[in-house]
Amino acid sequence: MLRSGLPRGRGSVMEYLCRFEQFSDFGDFTQELQGWETTFVQLSVGQLKIDHGCFDAGDVILHRTRFGLGSACRSTRRTDWPSLAIDLSPKRWCGIDVPVGTVRLIVPGREMHVVSHDPWDTLFISIHRDTLARWAPGVADALDADLTPDHYLLPSDPTAVDALIGWTQALLSARPAIDDADEAKEWAGALRQRLKQHLLAVLGSEPPTRRISSLHRVARYDAALAALEAIHRAGPRKVTVASLARELGITNRAIEYAFRSVIGVGPSQYMLAERLNRARHDLRGGWRSKSSVTTIAFQYEFENLSRFTSQYTRLFGERPSDTLRAAKNALG
Structure with missing residues (x-):
């Protein structure tokens, strides 16, 4: 399922579906985040440079965001698009210290707060609710539950997490140039299927665990x-x-x-x-x-x-x- 109305004059069709952008301001960056209401506050000293890579397959969108400054982020995911966040740098999420490799479920409509005092590096997989229900019904069931934040930290396979990170880095670095829309659609479909395989390997078969909050x-x-x-x-x-x-x-x-x-x-x-x-x-x-x-x-x-x-x-x-x-x- 590809987005219609692909822009003209921005290079190949595939460059639009799989693209890389840089920003020097949080405001410019957050305007590019479809479906998010997000505010960043820079906390550490320095000039901002944001690297943002994205692969858009229609019902699944893969993002990787990196910048070198400590910051606080307040965000709410809108509509029927939950996200899975994989932290590639340590953070404090909703008052919980989360190490590298943590997988978090971001539920639409719930405000979340993330703080990083290290360089920020996060991989996001935004996935339509219906697609998530088909791929990982146990995870999708947690979307309608009224849980405390620690319940949205998902069990995951560290080896599979590393494999997904490596695959994402290779994908966003390559950014193949394909001008033909049909060929680009075929490529995107194959990449979407590969992303599904990586995601299911990361999540394994276990449903989210119920923890007792302090x-x-x-x-x-x-x-x-x-x-x-x-x-x-x-x-x-x-x-x-x-x-x-x-x-x-x-x-x-x-x-x-x-x-x-x-x-x-x-x-x-x-x-x-x-x-x-x-x-x-x-x-x-x-x-x-x-x-x-x-x-x-x-x-x-x-x-x-x-x-x-x-x-x-x-x-x-x-x-x-x-x-x-x-x-x-x-x-x-």
């Missing part, structure tokens, strides 16, 4: 979710730990524990990083509204412009004026 971990995860939602609602307003604690009816220490358990950094560090990331997003689009660095800094309640510039430069490796100038120059 009450403390669940409570901290719920507190972190509530705090993140309050921060999101605040928009450009500066939020403090004390105001969060008052709004949620818990102590400052509970907020601190929740953030360090789920996000891996303290709440003050996270909130500063998020405001800086939002300011960066607006600076990159500042040419549209003719906004200045000062206007955007004050919009996000950075009252000291010199300190804002210092904090921004330390996180992103360039001054805010450099970001705004580059956006204007790119426009020409």
